[in-house]
Amino acid sequence: MTAPLTPAPRDALSSAPRSTIETLQAEVLAMPMARTLGLRFVHAEPGRVEVEIPVSEAFSFRPGQLQATAVFAVADFAAVAAAGSVLPPGWTNATVDTTLKIVAPAQGECLRARGRVVDAGRLLTVCAADVWAVDAAGQERLCATLLAKARNIDMGAARPPQG
Known part of the structure; x- marks a missing residue:
């Protein structure tokens, strides 16, 4: 039996390899949905991710107010990226x-989602995100909260044998 992945203490998190975070950002930003939403990373460190999307009429159900699907998407990106x-x-x-x-x-002007790890295990990671509506003055107002579970996948084990 393999030991579960557990979140490191806060001090250890800040010393994680930067390449892991850069790889994560590149993978997320390569997703068509992330590009369509105009997603951008504001901050990323092990266990915590902050992303933003602009408020766009293309994703609004009335002028200036985003549909729940866009709110869900930015929250999901933040939480699962943190995981x-x-x-x-x-x-x-x-x-x-x-x-x-x-x-x-x-x-507002944009939605800012702050994702975090709640509990990291070998197979599943519980994560969460709060979504903030940000106005032109930079003031934030909580508009949604998300709780998620992400399946952890070993890409080496997922590859079919060569032969």
């Missing part, structure tokens, strides 16, 4: 379960 940030090299993850609670309208 991915604590995986060892050669691993990736995928969302397997989520719940989103919208608490206020998603309106």
